[in-house]
Amino acid sequence: ELKVEQNPLFLSMQEGKNYTIYCNYSTTSDRLYWYRQDPGKSLESLFVLLSNGAVKQEGRLMASLDTKARLSTLHITAAVHDLSATYFCAVGETSGSRLTFGEGTQLTVNP
């Protein structure tokens, strides 16, 4: 059974600081996704990572994937308040299209 763990689960940071959210998973996978969810809202897709060493960046967020370590990171650069949300990673099983989600990281960026 595929298990996905994120840490930290709660992150409070100041504007302008950098931080990294980690996503570990337990079995081989060929794709990993990052989503953002604002309170009471739906999930918004941020990144799709499909190969070892993949790195994608948009704005202040950068995601990377190391399939050998079964680890993905979401790096936040110079955080701003608008980035406050819950961030989920989701890992795809190699057979089929099932996604297993991590518990989510609730990020709060303080002025």
Place this chain on the structure above:
Amino acid sequence: DAGVIQSPRHEVTEMGQEVTLRCKPISGHDYLFWYRQTMMRGLELLIYFNNNVPIDDSGMPEDRFSAKMPNASFSTLKIQPSEPRDSAVYFCASRPSDRKSFFGQGTRLTVV
């Protein structure tokens, strides 16, 4: 495109009643997923369809839950009879092959 459309947005029902949640996926998407989100269990995949055919329903909690996709533009998730522990936000998502999923706005279900 209007995105994935779910209805209703909110549903409050009494225990024992039948509840039907509806989803209209994005046109052209081959895959449709039903998820449930709760504080205790996070996001769980209930079932997914490929080209209208149920592929994996191992996440469906029990026989009270059923899902159908009669055509490419419509799916339902039915709970009969509903119980208070079914209270959650239910999301529908769709995607084309090998691409990211697009989520609907969700249906917040409260069973009292």
